[in-house]
Amino acid sequence: MSTVPSDLIGRRIAGYRLEREIGRGGMARVYRAEDLRLGRTVAVKILAPELARNDLFRKRFEHESRIAASIDHPHIVPVFEAGEAEGVLFIAMRFVHGRDLRALLDREGPLPLDRTARIVTQVASALDAAHAHNLVHRDVKPGNILVAEGTDSEHPEHIYLTDFGLTKKSLSLTGFTTVGQFVGTLDYVAPEQIAGRPVDGRCDVYGLACVVHEMLTGRPPFERDDDMALLWAHLNDPPEPAVGHGAAVDEVLVRALAKDPQARYPSCAGFVAALRTAGLAARVAAPAPTQVVTEPPPPPPPPAWAAPVYGPGPRV
Structure with a gap:
Protein backbone atom coordinates (compact mmCIF):
# COMPACT_ATOMS: atom_id res chain seq x y z
CA MET A 1 0.00 0.00 0.00
CA PHE A 95 -7.97 26.27 3.43
CA VAL A 96 -11.62 25.98 4.49
CA HIS A 97 -12.48 26.93 8.05
CA GLY A 98 -15.04 24.42 9.24
CA ARG A 99 -15.45 20.67 9.41
CA ASP A 100 -16.36 17.95 7.00
CA LEU A 101 -19.76 16.29 6.76
CA ARG A 102 -18.36 13.13 8.35
CA ALA A 103 -17.59 15.04 11.56
CA LEU A 104 -21.00 16.73 11.44
CA LEU A 105 -22.85 13.41 11.15
CA ASP A 106 -20.73 11.82 13.86
CA ARG A 107 -21.61 14.68 16.19
CA GLU A 108 -25.28 15.27 15.35
CA GLY A 109 -26.52 11.99 13.89
CA PRO A 110 -29.23 11.88 11.20
CA LEU A 111 -30.30 15.25 9.80
CA PRO A 112 -33.82 16.47 8.91
CA LEU A 113 -34.75 16.17 5.26
CA ASP A 114 -34.90 19.92 4.67
CA ARG A 115 -31.37 20.44 6.02
CA THR A 116 -30.12 17.42 4.07
CA ALA A 117 -31.60 18.83 0.86
CA ARG A 118 -30.10 22.26 1.55
CA ILE A 119 -26.62 20.76 1.92
CA VAL A 120 -26.72 18.34 -0.99
CA THR A 121 -28.18 20.94 -3.36
CA GLN A 122 -24.81 22.70 -3.11
CA VAL A 123 -22.90 19.43 -3.56
CA ALA A 124 -25.01 18.55 -6.60
CA SER A 125 -24.29 21.93 -8.17
CA ALA A 126 -20.55 21.35 -7.75
CA LEU A 127 -20.70 17.84 -9.21
CA ASP A 128 -22.72 18.87 -12.24
CA ALA A 129 -20.26 21.70 -12.88
CA ALA A 130 -17.41 19.18 -12.86
CA HIS A 131 -19.33 16.87 -15.19
CA ALA A 132 -19.76 19.77 -17.62
CA HIS A 133 -15.93 19.81 -17.80
CA ASN A 134 -15.82 16.04 -18.37
CA LEU A 135 -14.50 15.42 -14.87
CA VAL A 136 -16.05 12.69 -12.71
CA HIS A 137 -15.36 12.84 -8.98
CA ARG A 138 -15.73 9.06 -8.32
CA ASP A 139 -15.31 9.39 -4.54
CA VAL A 140 -18.29 11.36 -3.23
CA LYS A 141 -18.40 10.74 0.53
CA PRO A 142 -18.97 12.76 3.73
CA GLY A 143 -15.22 13.22 4.23
CA ASN A 144 -14.95 15.09 0.91
CA ILE A 145 -17.82 17.47 1.69
CA LEU A 146 -16.68 20.47 3.75
CA VAL A 147 -19.18 22.44 5.83
CA ALA A 148 -18.24 26.09 6.41
CA GLU A 149 -20.23 28.87 8.04
CA GLY A 150 -22.89 30.39 5.80
CA THR A 151 -23.84 33.98 5.19
CA ASP A 152 -27.13 34.34 7.09
CA SER A 153 -29.99 32.45 8.72
CA GLU A 154 -31.39 31.41 5.33
CA HIS A 155 -27.98 30.08 4.25
CA PRO A 156 -26.47 28.72 7.49
CA GLU A 157 -23.95 26.46 5.74
CA HIS A 158 -21.66 27.01 2.80
CA ILE A 159 -20.65 23.70 1.30
CA TYR A 160 -17.44 22.89 -0.55
CA LEU A 161 -16.69 19.71 -2.48
CA THR A 162 -13.04 18.75 -2.41
CA ASP A 163 -10.61 16.10 -3.66
CA PHE A 164 -10.84 16.64 -7.40
CA GLY A 165 -7.90 16.00 -9.67
CA LEU A 166 -6.07 13.42 -7.58
CA THR A 167 -6.99 9.81 -8.36
CA LYS A 168 -10.05 10.14 -10.59
CA LYS A 169 -10.45 9.34 -14.23
CA SER A 170 -11.68 12.05 -16.56
CA LEU A 171 -14.18 11.15 -19.24
CA SER A 172 -11.70 12.42 -21.81
CA LEU A 173 -8.63 10.55 -20.52
CA THR A 174 -8.87 7.41 -22.63
CA GLY A 175 -5.32 8.03 -23.83
CA PHE A 176 -3.96 8.15 -20.28
CA THR A 177 -5.83 5.42 -18.45
CA THR A 178 -6.97 1.85 -18.71
CA VAL A 179 -10.42 0.66 -17.75
CA GLY A 180 -10.45 -1.32 -14.54
CA GLN A 181 -8.62 0.81 -12.00
CA PHE A 182 -10.81 1.02 -8.91
CA VAL A 183 -11.06 4.29 -7.02
CA GLY A 184 -13.64 5.01 -4.35
CA THR A 185 -14.78 4.37 -0.80
CA LEU A 186 -16.70 1.14 -0.32
CA ASP A 187 -19.77 2.56 1.44
CA TYR A 188 -20.43 4.93 -1.48
CA VAL A 189 -19.03 3.18 -4.55
CA ALA A 190 -21.14 2.68 -7.68
CA PRO A 191 -21.62 -0.81 -9.16
CA GLU A 192 -19.93 0.14 -12.43
CA GLN A 193 -16.80 1.17 -10.51
CA ILE A 194 -16.72 -2.21 -8.79
CA ALA A 195 -17.17 -4.01 -12.10
CA GLY A 196 -14.41 -1.96 -13.76
CA ARG A 197 -16.74 -0.53 -16.39
CA PRO A 198 -16.40 3.01 -17.81
CA VAL A 199 -18.06 5.69 -15.66
CA ASP A 200 -19.75 9.01 -16.25
CA GLY A 201 -21.53 11.57 -14.06
CA ARG A 202 -24.20 9.06 -13.02
CA CYS A 203 -21.49 7.35 -10.97
CA ASP A 204 -21.51 10.48 -8.80
CA VAL A 205 -25.33 10.44 -8.65
CA TYR A 206 -25.02 7.01 -7.00
CA GLY A 207 -22.36 8.18 -4.55
CA LEU A 208 -24.39 11.28 -3.64
CA ALA A 209 -27.47 9.10 -3.06
CA CYS A 210 -25.45 6.93 -0.66
CA VAL A 211 -24.44 10.09 1.23
CA VAL A 212 -28.06 11.31 1.34
CA HIS A 213 -29.22 7.97 2.72
CA GLU A 214 -26.66 8.23 5.52
CA MET A 215 -27.60 11.84 6.24
CA LEU A 216 -31.26 10.88 6.64
CA THR A 217 -30.86 7.59 8.53
CA GLY A 218 -27.44 7.68 10.18
CA ARG A 219 -26.17 4.75 8.09
CA PRO A 220 -25.24 4.08 4.44
CA PRO A 221 -27.69 2.13 2.26
CA PHE A 222 -25.65 -1.08 2.56
CA GLU A 223 -24.01 -2.42 5.72
CA ARG A 224 -22.24 -5.79 5.66
CA ASP A 225 -19.74 -7.62 7.86
CA ASP A 226 -16.85 -7.60 5.38
CA ASP A 227 -15.70 -5.78 2.27
CA MET A 228 -16.55 -8.56 -0.19
CA ALA A 229 -20.10 -8.79 1.10
CA LEU A 230 -20.41 -5.00 0.86
CA LEU A 231 -19.23 -5.00 -2.76
CA TRP A 232 -21.69 -7.79 -3.54
CA ALA A 233 -24.50 -5.75 -1.98
CA HIS A 234 -23.73 -2.74 -4.17
CA LEU A 235 -23.83 -5.01 -7.21
CA ASN A 236 -26.90 -7.08 -6.37
CA ASP A 237 -28.94 -6.14 -3.28
CA PRO A 238 -31.71 -3.55 -2.89
CA PRO A 239 -30.84 -0.64 -0.58
CA GLU A 240 -32.21 -0.38 2.93
CA PRO A 241 -35.27 1.90 3.06
CA ALA A 242 -34.92 5.36 4.58
CA VAL A 243 -37.33 4.57 7.39
CA GLY A 244 -39.42 7.47 8.60
CA HIS A 245 -39.24 9.64 5.49
CA GLY A 246 -42.11 8.25 3.43
CA ALA A 247 -42.53 6.10 0.34
CA ALA A 248 -41.90 9.00 -2.07
CA VAL A 249 -38.43 9.65 -0.63
CA ASP A 250 -37.65 5.93 -0.79
CA GLU A 251 -38.67 5.84 -4.46
CA VAL A 252 -36.29 8.70 -5.25
CA LEU A 253 -33.41 6.96 -3.46
CA VAL A 254 -34.14 3.64 -5.14
CA ARG A 255 -33.92 5.28 -8.57
CA ALA A 256 -30.72 7.17 -7.69
CA LEU A 257 -29.20 3.90 -6.41
CA ALA A 258 -30.18 1.83 -9.45
CA LYS A 259 -27.60 -0.78 -10.43
CA ASP A 260 -27.86 0.29 -14.08
CA PRO A 261 -26.53 3.86 -14.54
CA GLN A 262 -29.07 4.51 -17.30
CA ALA A 263 -31.91 3.95 -14.82
CA ARG A 264 -30.65 6.71 -12.50
CA TYR A 265 -31.31 10.43 -12.65
CA PRO A 266 -29.23 11.91 -15.48
CA SER A 267 -27.80 14.65 -13.24
CA CYS A 268 -27.15 15.29 -9.57
CA ALA A 269 -29.38 18.37 -9.67
CA GLY A 270 -32.22 16.26 -11.06
CA PHE A 271 -31.82 13.80 -8.19
CA VAL A 272 -31.88 16.54 -5.54
CA ALA A 273 -34.88 18.25 -7.16
CA ALA A 274 -36.78 14.97 -7.00
CA LEU A 275 -35.74 14.54 -3.37
CA ARG A 276 -37.08 17.99 -2.48
CA THR A 277 -40.37 17.30 -4.26
CA ALA A 278 -40.75 13.96 -2.48
CA GLY A 279 -40.04 15.57 0.88
CA LEU A 280 -42.65 18.26 0.23
CA ALA A 281 -45.20 15.62 -0.80
CA ALA A 282 -44.50 13.65 2.38
CA ARG A 283 -45.14 16.73 4.52
CA VAL A 284 -48.40 17.55 2.71
CA ALA A 285 -49.62 13.95 3.00
CA ALA A 286 -48.77 13.64 6.68
CA PRO A 287 -51.99 13.44 8.76
CA ALA A 288 -52.67 16.30 11.12
CA PRO A 289 -52.18 15.40 14.77
CA THR A 290 -55.39 14.15 16.36
CA GLN A 291 -56.86 16.41 19.01
CA VAL A 292 -58.15 14.48 21.98
CA VAL A 293 -61.01 16.23 23.79
CA THR A 294 -61.36 15.18 27.41
CA GLU A 295 -63.95 16.06 29.97
CA PRO A 296 -62.68 18.13 32.88
CA PRO A 297 -62.28 16.11 36.08
CA PRO A 298 -65.10 16.38 38.67
CA PRO A 299 -64.51 18.86 41.47
CA PRO A 300 -63.16 17.44 44.71
CA PRO A 301 -65.61 16.84 47.57
CA PRO A 302 -66.02 19.71 50.04
CA PRO A 303 -63.95 19.62 53.19
CA ALA A 304 -65.63 18.36 56.33
CA TRP A 305 -65.91 21.81 57.88
CA ALA A 306 -68.01 22.99 54.88
CA ALA A 307 -70.59 20.19 55.11
CA PRO A 308 -73.20 22.41 56.84
CA VAL A 309 -73.06 24.71 53.81
CA TYR A 310 -72.93 22.20 50.94
CA GLY A 311 -74.83 19.39 52.59
CA PRO A 312 -74.01 15.70 52.17
CA GLY A 313 -74.74 15.55 48.40
CA PRO A 314 -72.23 15.99 45.51
CA ARG A 315 -70.96 19.42 44.51
CA VAL A 316 -72.34 20.91 41.32
Whole structure:
Protein backbone atom coordinates (compact mmCIF):
# COMPACT_ATOMS: atom_id res chain seq x y z
CA MET A 1 0.00 0.00 0.00
CA SER A 2 1.15 3.53 -0.76
CA THR A 3 2.26 5.52 2.24
CA VAL A 4 3.10 9.14 2.89
CA PRO A 5 6.05 10.00 5.15
CA SER A 6 4.89 11.12 8.60
CA ASP A 7 7.79 13.51 9.26
CA LEU A 8 6.85 16.29 6.84
CA ILE A 9 5.67 18.84 9.44
CA GLY A 10 7.94 21.86 9.26
CA ARG A 11 9.19 20.91 5.79
CA ARG A 12 8.99 23.29 2.85
CA ILE A 13 7.40 21.83 -0.27
CA ALA A 14 7.31 24.05 -3.38
CA GLY A 15 6.98 27.31 -1.46
CA TYR A 16 4.62 25.97 1.22
CA ARG A 17 5.70 25.31 4.81
CA LEU A 18 3.70 22.43 6.25
CA GLU A 19 2.40 23.33 9.74
CA ARG A 20 0.18 20.47 10.91
CA GLU A 21 -1.67 17.45 9.57
CA ILE A 22 -5.42 17.95 9.14
CA GLY A 23 -6.42 14.80 7.27
CA ARG A 24 -5.14 11.55 5.84
CA GLY A 25 -6.06 8.65 3.61
CA GLY A 26 -4.42 5.58 2.15
CA MET A 27 -2.56 7.49 -0.56
CA ALA A 28 -2.28 11.03 0.75
CA ARG A 29 -2.09 13.36 3.73
CA VAL A 30 -3.46 16.89 3.96
CA TYR A 31 -1.63 19.63 5.83
CA ARG A 32 -2.44 23.12 6.92
CA ALA A 33 0.41 25.13 5.43
CA GLU A 34 1.70 28.66 4.98
CA ASP A 35 2.08 29.98 1.46
CA LEU A 36 5.49 31.62 1.86
CA ARG A 37 5.10 33.72 -1.29
CA LEU A 38 1.73 35.28 -0.48
CA GLY A 39 1.62 34.92 3.31
CA ARG A 40 -1.72 33.07 3.39
CA THR A 41 -2.92 29.83 4.91
CA VAL A 42 -3.62 27.01 2.46
CA ALA A 43 -4.30 23.28 2.50
CA VAL A 44 -1.65 21.14 0.84
CA LYS A 45 -2.28 17.52 -0.07
CA ILE A 46 0.85 15.38 -0.39
CA LEU A 47 0.54 12.14 -2.31
CA ALA A 48 2.58 9.02 -1.64
CA PRO A 49 6.02 9.01 -3.31
CA GLU A 50 5.19 5.77 -5.13
CA LEU A 51 2.58 7.62 -7.17
CA ALA A 52 5.09 10.18 -8.44
CA ARG A 53 7.15 7.30 -9.84
CA ASN A 54 4.18 6.05 -11.88
CA ASP A 55 4.33 7.87 -15.23
CA LEU A 56 0.70 7.03 -16.08
CA PHE A 57 -0.59 8.33 -12.76
CA ARG A 58 1.55 11.46 -12.93
CA LYS A 59 0.23 12.35 -16.38
CA ARG A 60 -3.34 11.83 -15.26
CA PHE A 61 -2.75 13.82 -12.07
CA GLU A 62 -1.31 16.77 -13.98
CA HIS A 63 -4.09 16.69 -16.57
CA GLU A 64 -6.97 16.46 -14.11
CA SER A 65 -5.42 19.00 -11.74
CA ARG A 66 -5.44 21.52 -14.57
CA ILE A 67 -9.10 20.77 -15.23
CA ALA A 68 -9.98 21.05 -11.54
CA ALA A 69 -8.10 24.35 -11.24
CA SER A 70 -9.99 25.75 -14.24
CA ILE A 71 -13.44 25.19 -12.68
CA ASP A 72 -14.58 28.41 -11.04
CA HIS A 73 -17.52 27.36 -8.88
CA PRO A 74 -18.62 28.59 -5.44
CA HIS A 75 -18.97 25.07 -4.07
CA ILE A 76 -15.71 23.56 -5.34
CA VAL A 77 -12.58 24.15 -3.27
CA PRO A 78 -10.32 26.31 -5.45
CA VAL A 79 -7.06 24.70 -6.54
CA PHE A 80 -4.13 27.13 -6.47
CA GLU A 81 -1.32 24.95 -7.72
CA ALA A 82 -0.46 21.32 -8.43
CA GLY A 83 2.78 19.67 -9.42
CA GLU A 84 5.79 17.66 -8.31
CA ALA A 85 8.45 18.73 -5.81
CA GLU A 86 10.92 16.91 -3.60
CA GLY A 87 9.91 13.63 -5.24
CA VAL A 88 6.22 13.89 -4.31
CA LEU A 89 3.09 15.09 -6.03
CA PHE A 90 1.27 17.90 -4.26
CA ILE A 91 -1.82 20.02 -4.70
CA ALA A 92 -2.38 23.35 -2.92
CA MET A 93 -5.97 24.42 -2.24
CA ARG A 94 -7.96 26.98 -0.29
CA PHE A 95 -7.97 26.27 3.43
CA VAL A 96 -11.62 25.98 4.49
CA HIS A 97 -12.48 26.93 8.05
CA GLY A 98 -15.04 24.42 9.24
CA ARG A 99 -15.45 20.67 9.41
CA ASP A 100 -16.36 17.95 7.00
CA LEU A 101 -19.76 16.29 6.76
CA ARG A 102 -18.36 13.13 8.35
CA ALA A 103 -17.59 15.04 11.56
CA LEU A 104 -21.00 16.73 11.44
CA LEU A 105 -22.85 13.41 11.15
CA ASP A 106 -20.73 11.82 13.86
CA ARG A 107 -21.61 14.68 16.19
CA GLU A 108 -25.28 15.27 15.35
CA GLY A 109 -26.52 11.99 13.89
CA PRO A 110 -29.23 11.88 11.20
CA LEU A 111 -30.30 15.25 9.80
CA PRO A 112 -33.82 16.47 8.91
CA LEU A 113 -34.75 16.17 5.26
CA ASP A 114 -34.90 19.92 4.67
CA ARG A 115 -31.37 20.44 6.02
CA THR A 116 -30.12 17.42 4.07
CA ALA A 117 -31.60 18.83 0.86
CA ARG A 118 -30.10 22.26 1.55
CA ILE A 119 -26.62 20.76 1.92
CA VAL A 120 -26.72 18.34 -0.99
CA THR A 121 -28.18 20.94 -3.36
CA GLN A 122 -24.81 22.70 -3.11
CA VAL A 123 -22.90 19.43 -3.56
CA ALA A 124 -25.01 18.55 -6.60
CA SER A 125 -24.29 21.93 -8.17
CA ALA A 126 -20.55 21.35 -7.75
CA LEU A 127 -20.70 17.84 -9.21
CA ASP A 128 -22.72 18.87 -12.24
CA ALA A 129 -20.26 21.70 -12.88
CA ALA A 130 -17.41 19.18 -12.86
CA HIS A 131 -19.33 16.87 -15.19
CA ALA A 132 -19.76 19.77 -17.62
CA HIS A 133 -15.93 19.81 -17.80
CA ASN A 134 -15.82 16.04 -18.37
CA LEU A 135 -14.50 15.42 -14.87
CA VAL A 136 -16.05 12.69 -12.71
CA HIS A 137 -15.36 12.84 -8.98
CA ARG A 138 -15.73 9.06 -8.32
CA ASP A 139 -15.31 9.39 -4.54
CA VAL A 140 -18.29 11.36 -3.23
CA LYS A 141 -18.40 10.74 0.53
CA PRO A 142 -18.97 12.76 3.73
CA GLY A 143 -15.22 13.22 4.23
CA ASN A 144 -14.95 15.09 0.91
CA ILE A 145 -17.82 17.47 1.69
CA LEU A 146 -16.68 20.47 3.75
CA VAL A 147 -19.18 22.44 5.83
CA ALA A 148 -18.24 26.09 6.41
CA GLU A 149 -20.23 28.87 8.04
CA GLY A 150 -22.89 30.39 5.80
CA THR A 151 -23.84 33.98 5.19
CA ASP A 152 -27.13 34.34 7.09
CA SER A 153 -29.99 32.45 8.72
CA GLU A 154 -31.39 31.41 5.33
CA HIS A 155 -27.98 30.08 4.25
CA PRO A 156 -26.47 28.72 7.49
CA GLU A 157 -23.95 26.46 5.74
CA HIS A 158 -21.66 27.01 2.80
CA ILE A 159 -20.65 23.70 1.30
CA TYR A 160 -17.44 22.89 -0.55
CA LEU A 161 -16.69 19.71 -2.48
CA THR A 162 -13.04 18.75 -2.41
CA ASP A 163 -10.61 16.10 -3.66
CA PHE A 164 -10.84 16.64 -7.40
CA GLY A 165 -7.90 16.00 -9.67
CA LEU A 166 -6.07 13.42 -7.58
CA THR A 167 -6.99 9.81 -8.36
CA LYS A 168 -10.05 10.14 -10.59
CA LYS A 169 -10.45 9.34 -14.23
CA SER A 170 -11.68 12.05 -16.56
CA LEU A 171 -14.18 11.15 -19.24
CA SER A 172 -11.70 12.42 -21.81
CA LEU A 173 -8.63 10.55 -20.52
CA THR A 174 -8.87 7.41 -22.63
CA GLY A 175 -5.32 8.03 -23.83
CA PHE A 176 -3.96 8.15 -20.28
CA THR A 177 -5.83 5.42 -18.45
CA THR A 178 -6.97 1.85 -18.71
CA VAL A 179 -10.42 0.66 -17.75
CA GLY A 180 -10.45 -1.32 -14.54
CA GLN A 181 -8.62 0.81 -12.00
CA PHE A 182 -10.81 1.02 -8.91
CA VAL A 183 -11.06 4.29 -7.02
CA GLY A 184 -13.64 5.01 -4.35
CA THR A 185 -14.78 4.37 -0.80
CA LEU A 186 -16.70 1.14 -0.32
CA ASP A 187 -19.77 2.56 1.44
CA TYR A 188 -20.43 4.93 -1.48
CA VAL A 189 -19.03 3.18 -4.55
CA ALA A 190 -21.14 2.68 -7.68
CA PRO A 191 -21.62 -0.81 -9.16
CA GLU A 192 -19.93 0.14 -12.43
CA GLN A 193 -16.80 1.17 -10.51
CA ILE A 194 -16.72 -2.21 -8.79
CA ALA A 195 -17.17 -4.01 -12.10
CA GLY A 196 -14.41 -1.96 -13.76
CA ARG A 197 -16.74 -0.53 -16.39
CA PRO A 198 -16.40 3.01 -17.81
CA VAL A 199 -18.06 5.69 -15.66
CA ASP A 200 -19.75 9.01 -16.25
CA GLY A 201 -21.53 11.57 -14.06
CA ARG A 202 -24.20 9.06 -13.02
CA CYS A 203 -21.49 7.35 -10.97
CA ASP A 204 -21.51 10.48 -8.80
CA VAL A 205 -25.33 10.44 -8.65
CA TYR A 206 -25.02 7.01 -7.00
CA GLY A 207 -22.36 8.18 -4.55
CA LEU A 208 -24.39 11.28 -3.64
CA ALA A 209 -27.47 9.10 -3.06
CA CYS A 210 -25.45 6.93 -0.66
CA VAL A 211 -24.44 10.09 1.23
CA VAL A 212 -28.06 11.31 1.34
CA HIS A 213 -29.22 7.97 2.72
CA GLU A 214 -26.66 8.23 5.52
CA MET A 215 -27.60 11.84 6.24
CA LEU A 216 -31.26 10.88 6.64
CA THR A 217 -30.86 7.59 8.53
CA GLY A 218 -27.44 7.68 10.18
CA ARG A 219 -26.17 4.75 8.09
CA PRO A 220 -25.24 4.08 4.44
CA PRO A 221 -27.69 2.13 2.26
CA PHE A 222 -25.65 -1.08 2.56
CA GLU A 223 -24.01 -2.42 5.72
CA ARG A 224 -22.24 -5.79 5.66
CA ASP A 225 -19.74 -7.62 7.86
CA ASP A 226 -16.85 -7.60 5.38
CA ASP A 227 -15.70 -5.78 2.27
CA MET A 228 -16.55 -8.56 -0.19
CA ALA A 229 -20.10 -8.79 1.10
CA LEU A 230 -20.41 -5.00 0.86
CA LEU A 231 -19.23 -5.00 -2.76
CA TRP A 232 -21.69 -7.79 -3.54
CA ALA A 233 -24.50 -5.75 -1.98
CA HIS A 234 -23.73 -2.74 -4.17
CA LEU A 235 -23.83 -5.01 -7.21
CA ASN A 236 -26.90 -7.08 -6.37
CA ASP A 237 -28.94 -6.14 -3.28
CA PRO A 238 -31.71 -3.55 -2.89
CA PRO A 239 -30.84 -0.64 -0.58
CA GLU A 240 -32.21 -0.38 2.93
CA PRO A 241 -35.27 1.90 3.06
CA ALA A 242 -34.92 5.36 4.58
CA VAL A 243 -37.33 4.57 7.39
CA GLY A 244 -39.42 7.47 8.60
CA HIS A 245 -39.24 9.64 5.49
CA GLY A 246 -42.11 8.25 3.43
CA ALA A 247 -42.53 6.10 0.34
CA ALA A 248 -41.90 9.00 -2.07
CA VAL A 249 -38.43 9.65 -0.63
CA ASP A 250 -37.65 5.93 -0.79
CA GLU A 251 -38.67 5.84 -4.46
CA VAL A 252 -36.29 8.70 -5.25
CA LEU A 253 -33.41 6.96 -3.46
CA VAL A 254 -34.14 3.64 -5.14
CA ARG A 255 -33.92 5.28 -8.57
CA ALA A 256 -30.72 7.17 -7.69
CA LEU A 257 -29.20 3.90 -6.41
CA ALA A 258 -30.18 1.83 -9.45
CA LYS A 259 -27.60 -0.78 -10.43
CA ASP A 260 -27.86 0.29 -14.08
CA PRO A 261 -26.53 3.86 -14.54
CA GLN A 262 -29.07 4.51 -17.30
CA ALA A 263 -31.91 3.95 -14.82
CA ARG A 264 -30.65 6.71 -12.50
CA TYR A 265 -31.31 10.43 -12.65
CA PRO A 266 -29.23 11.91 -15.48
CA SER A 267 -27.80 14.65 -13.24
CA CYS A 268 -27.15 15.29 -9.57
CA ALA A 269 -29.38 18.37 -9.67
CA GLY A 270 -32.22 16.26 -11.06
CA PHE A 271 -31.82 13.80 -8.19
CA VAL A 272 -31.88 16.54 -5.54
CA ALA A 273 -34.88 18.25 -7.16
CA ALA A 274 -36.78 14.97 -7.00
CA LEU A 275 -35.74 14.54 -3.37
CA ARG A 276 -37.08 17.99 -2.48
CA THR A 277 -40.37 17.30 -4.26
CA ALA A 278 -40.75 13.96 -2.48
CA GLY A 279 -40.04 15.57 0.88
CA LEU A 280 -42.65 18.26 0.23
CA ALA A 281 -45.20 15.62 -0.80
CA ALA A 282 -44.50 13.65 2.38
CA ARG A 283 -45.14 16.73 4.52
CA VAL A 284 -48.40 17.55 2.71
CA ALA A 285 -49.62 13.95 3.00
CA ALA A 286 -48.77 13.64 6.68
CA PRO A 287 -51.99 13.44 8.76
CA ALA A 288 -52.67 16.30 11.12
CA PRO A 289 -52.18 15.40 14.77
CA THR A 290 -55.39 14.15 16.36
CA GLN A 291 -56.86 16.41 19.01
CA VAL A 292 -58.15 14.48 21.98
CA VAL A 293 -61.01 16.23 23.79
CA THR A 294 -61.36 15.18 27.41
CA GLU A 295 -63.95 16.06 29.97
CA PRO A 296 -62.68 18.13 32.88
CA PRO A 297 -62.28 16.11 36.08
CA PRO A 298 -65.10 16.38 38.67
CA PRO A 299 -64.51 18.86 41.47
CA PRO A 300 -63.16 17.44 44.71
CA PRO A 301 -65.61 16.84 47.57
CA PRO A 302 -66.02 19.71 50.04
CA PRO A 303 -63.95 19.62 53.19
CA ALA A 304 -65.63 18.36 56.33
CA TRP A 305 -65.91 21.81 57.88
CA ALA A 306 -68.01 22.99 54.88
CA ALA A 307 -70.59 20.19 55.11
CA PRO A 308 -73.20 22.41 56.84
CA VAL A 309 -73.06 24.71 53.81
CA TYR A 310 -72.93 22.20 50.94
CA GLY A 311 -74.83 19.39 52.59
CA PRO A 312 -74.01 15.70 52.17
CA GLY A 313 -74.74 15.55 48.40
CA PRO A 314 -72.23 15.99 45.51
CA ARG A 315 -70.96 19.42 44.51
CA VAL A 316 -72.34 20.91 41.32
